[in-house]
Amino acid sequence: MAGKATVRVRRVYESPARGDGARVLVDRLWPRGLSKDKAHLDEWCKGVAPSTELRKWYGHDPELFEEFNRRYRAELQDSEHADALAHLRDLAKGGTLTLVTATRHPEISQAEVLAALLRS
Structure with a gap:
């Protein structure tokens, strides 16, 4: 059985x-x-990002993170998001994957939600 993916957030x-x-x-x-x-990126996976509406509603307010997490996970089930998430899963199978985000607080960002999903 394969081990859990090594997924980092930075x-x-x-x-x-x-x-x-x-x-x-x-x-x-x-x-x-x-x-x-200067970004030193291998890819830019826009398709997995939260919708503009969800991103604006959330505004990285720590008090809204739990609800953001729930709403974002629901969005990840639509076809565009699901395909992008599957792509990230494939990348994680190939070795360490670092999800990068511009937010000041990555621990309450979509990158952290994605990392938790990919690690499970």
Whole structure:
């Protein structure tokens, strides 16, 4: 039986770490003030990001994280999101996967929700 995937969450503004593996941006919008060269990304997986409506409603308010988590997991079941999530699962099978996001608090972001799903 295969072990659980190694999935990390980091801010895109942090320098890459040696053990990051594949680095995938999971935000719908490109990070402000960051060039593609400085991002050190392997991919940009926009299709897995929360809808604009959900992102704006949430606004990274810690008090809304639990409800955001529930709503986002529901969104991940639609076809566009599900295909993108399946792609991330495939990447995680190939080795360490680091989900990167521009948010200041990655521990309450879509990247953390995705990481929890991919690790399970």
